[in-house]
Amino acid sequence: MPKEQIRKRGKRKTKQEDEFVPKAAAPAVPEPVAANDDAAASGGIHPSRLAFMKTGVRPPPPPKPEGGEGDAQEGVQEDGAADWTRGPRHESEFPFGPLDPDVKAYFRNVEEQVKDWEGAGVGEENAGEEREDRQLFLTSVLNELRGHELQVATDPETAVVLERLLPSLNDWGRRVVGDSVGEGWETLVRHRFGSHVAQTWLTLAAGTLDREVGRAGDECKCAELTCQARGIYPPQHAEQRAKAEGTDEGTLPTMAELVTTLTDALLPVLPVILISQFASPVVRLLLLVLTPNRALPSLDGADSGANLIRSKRSGKFRKGQGVQGKSILGDEQQPKGKGKEREGRDVPAAVAALRGKIRAEVMARVSGVEWQSMGVDKVGSAAVQLLLEVEVADSDAEKEGSLLDIITEGLVAHLHADPDADLPEAKPFLSALQVSSTGTRLFEALLRLSPEPVFQALWFTYFDGKIGKLAQHPYANFAVGVGVSRLNAGAAKAAVGEVQAVSGGRGLIKTARTSVLLALVERATALGDADVATAVVGLIKSALDLGDHADALVPALMALKTYPIYEAIRTGAEVPDDEEVPADAVDKDAEAQATATARRSAWENRRNTRPRGQLEPNMQGCLLLQALVALPTGNIPVLDSLFAQPTDTLLAYAKSPIASHLLDKVLTSPAVPAKYRRKLYLGFVGRYAELADDRLGSRVAxxxxxxxxxxxxxxIARSLIPDATTLANSQFGRFLSRRLDLHLLQRRPDEWRAAQIGVKHHFAHQKEAEAKPVPAPAPVAAEVKAEPSAEDEAAARKAEKRKWRKEREEKDEIDELFASSEKSKKKKSKRV
Structure with a gap:
């Protein structure tokens, strides 16, 4: 490294040295003269800038005005120009004031303990004492939290701690936290960290509302918020009501009253916060909470419904923090797994009516142009989609002037006026919406939620005749896939023909845009039409450019390569150039935008671009193969291609995190004939030990x-007997070894069959009879028995002889040796 680039550390000076160093007086700033002004004007340089360039000294900032007016307008100069110095952060980041440092340090220590207990449950041994300790810990934390709820919720370091604590609170504690917000709901939901706390509180409030309202079938049908007909309230609720009777003392609001207060606080600013980055998710979650029987996203963000509320960035941050959304007391507040929300969630009638109030408020205050601009906004689009869903659920979508009518630019009103009229011309807004990166999500919602007449009009106006081009579009292909899922058999076959008309569909494979192909396969499965299934399989063969190489369907589609490219990579030959797609079928601007987005996503996720010359299993290709296997008719070519592959290829598929799902589908799908499953069973015979010894292969096993x-x-079990010891000592194979119980199969096969297969041995009934206690016979009067005949006596003697011979034959040499030794011992004892 050159000497001039070496970074040297200066000598540290003591405090005493700094104090006695005389400070040089600042040089006087020379006043600019008229000549300088003329030179600056001629050169286009500001006089102050010119003076700085000549002297090297910055001019002092202008004096601030004195008085209250100047203090109120801090950061703004007299002439109105903005001051570049950053102002105080109190108003923006700490709207309720900064949190005391001692309290913040306390909650940091609390977070470490909550992380250890979150979702861990309570041990069986000393369960009562451990639960009591955790309850005391929670009580002390809540006492410290009292009075600081808003500061803790808006502090960057303690907001996550409050999110961890909320699931551990009972209904009373949640009501206390909600009541502490008071009139600050608008400020809280607009805050970067406070909005996430509000989302957690709302998700838990739905369960409290369900318990307060009771169950369906109650005798009381009133819509009062204070109705307690069979409602479940915490014990503190009744005690407080009893103390407050006859006094002026206030009571803690119920959850229904708190949700009503929250809604009333947000109503005046709804049009603004619908497009707010932090407040819009809270409003969307509020709409879900107000909808009875509507599943809510889980607190851990594991289900796909969380994408409707939280952004990807928010979900990634929450996942990095490790928030599980579980109680530290071991109480499972939410069901496990994805989409396991309990059915039948009730909402009080007066609270459920707030959803219509929200919709009426925004419809009255937002114009049609604003709705359309909101539909292409990254934040507002999700709110528009959810409001569309609410409108369809309320059966108001087919009315003139509805939100669906506004988004479709009067299409609903046109159909309402004359259902038999010709379809209107395509509108520019919807045409731009279907090829927009953000707007295509709204178009998907239109196709999915619109009533059948509106859907047919949308499909034949904006998609019919353009499917081949739109299927290859980087954004519009998703909208086409949603529309295909609602087509009938005739329209589905027409869509297959349009896709195949554009370069045989090969562009879909080369660009990895398989959503339309997947939607066609799933629609053929739902329709159960053999003609549609045959047409779809033919389209996929054409897209792969298979020709006469039908056996290569599975490996080529698994790698998502056309057959010429797949064969060239497999044999090491030169990869052929991609054939050009017609120019009219390519949107160059959208392609460039999609490429830039993919590159940025790969950079953000630290993911390398997949090399072009690899044949590793591809996710889109595997999903398409799974859908083809599930076809009731038409899956035979796929199965024949799969079992035409060598066992090593099938074993490699079983060990792949992607391709192993295809084998699972073959084994579990009812559409697969039994003979193909038998082929898979026998194909792995002799290789099951290798299969079970793999992390993913053991799951297939x-x-x-x-x-x-x-x-x-x-x-299968007998083929694994030689590898029983190796399998039992394997990290992954030991689980299968326990299930097979190979040692029992070797020693007692009959018992193994009875235990594993459920087949009982033909002598099992005798053992069961011996095991059962025989009841003592009741005393009865003596009966006269008939004397046995000569034939009966002869038959009895023959039976005894047969029994004696059988026992003699069953004895082996060892038994005879022991028997002879016992006889000799008896003889010696007699002689003595």
């Missing part, structure tokens, strides 16, 4: 065992 019949289970 478990699926094989679960779906196999009794005969095939025994065949």
């Amino acid at each position: 478990d699926t094989v065992w679960d779906t196999a019949d009794g005969y095939m289970r025994e065949k």
